[in-house]
Structures are given as structure tokens and as C-alpha cells.
Amino acid sequence: MNEKEYLSVAEIGMLNKMTTRNVRRIIGDLIKEKNELLIHKDNSNKWKVHQLLKNEFKRKRARKERYFALSFDAYRNYTVDDLHQIMEFVRDKINDPNLEINYTVERKKANGQPHVHSFIKVTNSKAEILKYLKLIFTGMSFHEQKVYDLERWKQYITKDGSPIINLKK
Known part of the structure; x- marks a missing residue:
């Protein structure tokens, strides 16, 4: 399967079952320490995150199923x-x-x-x-x-x- 090199905020949110707000919060923390090639905004001012950083967005806490x-x-x-x-x-x-x-x-x-x-x-x-x-x-x-x-x-x-x-x- 051919994966995209960069992921959008929405794609990361769907992959990790988290809100886009939480993804952007993590991006805010990561932008201070990561290279501009791995995380940046594109021409339409949308965040692009390299595949190498996918693990940075894993949930820290297990989510309970809510019924x-x-x-x-x-x-x-x-x-x-x-x-x-x-x-x-x-x-x-x-x-x-x-x-x-x-x-x-x-x-x-x-x-x-x-x-x-x-x-x-x-x-x-x-x-x-x-x-x-x-x-x-x-x-x-x-x-x-x-x-x-x-x-x-x-x-x-x-x-x-x-x-x-x-x-x-």
C-alpha cells in the first residue's frame, strides 16, 4: 500500500480517534522541537505532518467506550x-x-x-x-x-x- 508522505490534521485525528483540536495542541508542542521538514504549514495554511511523526500522536491514555x-x-x-x-x-x-x-x-x-x-x-x-x-x-x-x-x-x-x-x- 502506498502511504502519503504527509498527513493532515483531520487524517491524524481519524487515525488516532482524537479531536482535531487535540491534534493541533500536540502539533503546537512538537513544532518547538521538530525540524521544519517534518512538520509545517502548506500553501493553504494547513498543517502537514510527516509520516515519521505518527507515533507522537498516539493516545497517552486508553479511551473508555461510552454507552x-x-x-x-x-x-x-x-x-x-x-x-x-x-x-x-x-x-x-x-x-x-x-x-x-x-x-x-x-x-x-x-x-x-x-x-x-x-x-x-x-x-x-x-x-x-x-x-x-x-x-x-x-x-x-x-x-x-x-x-x-x-x-x-x-x-x-x-x-x-x-x-x-x-x-x-
Whole structure:
């Protein structure tokens, strides 16, 4: 594979899963000690960083996966297949390469209506996910919050033996 000799701020950010702001901060630290041939601004005033400096941008601290929990009632006699198609539709509509939707479907004991529990990893499209679900399930009742203990949440949502269905981008 033929790699580019110089990388842009955005490319370094995507490679290392960090913000462009953080990449520029590291560049500010490096510019003081590195040769102008390795790190400089091009004719359009954009930073160019040589491939040799890629290791300088490695994360110093491991990033924790952040999920949010979402539970909602479907209010109809949807089947598990129906709900799977709906969740695939929502996944396909969200433009986030890191999107991960994990969910289970259970039937409420009181009325037999389908109820969905999920934990979702998304970069910045949480509102978009809710928008599409509200569009499909008009008047839907839902509860959303951060997941602090993922293992316990997984135990809770699989308490009746329902498998966790995983959808990734």
C-alpha cells in the first residue's frame, strides 16, 4: 500500500480517534522541537505532518467506550423481526462510523406489549437516534441515561433470556 508522505490534521485525528483540536495542541508542542521538514504549514495554511511523526500522536491514555442506555415501549404487537428491521433502519439512517446498537426485546408482563432495552455507542448522534425512533413509534414512552456499569446493564436486559442483538455500522 502506498502511504502519503504527509498527513493532515483531520487524517491524524481519524487515525488516532482524537479531536482535531487535540491534534493541533500536540502539533503546537512538537513544532518547538521538530525540524521544519517534518512538520509545517502548506500553501493553504494547513498543517502537514510527516509520516515519521505518527507515533507522537498516539493516545497517552486508553479511551473508555461510552454507552447510553435506552429503553422504550413499542405500543403495538410488533414481532421481534419487525423491531429488528426498525432498528436496522435507524442504524442505516445514522451517519456515524462508530455507531453500535445493542438491544433486547421483551414482552411486558402486564399487557404483552413489546419493550426494548438497549445500550448504544454513538459519537454525537444521540438526538438523531431518538428522532428516528419517535418518528416510527409516535408517542413513544422512553427512558435514556448513561451506562455506568455495562455488565450489570447486560444482566438486567437479558434477565428473561432474551439474546442481545448487535448492530454495527
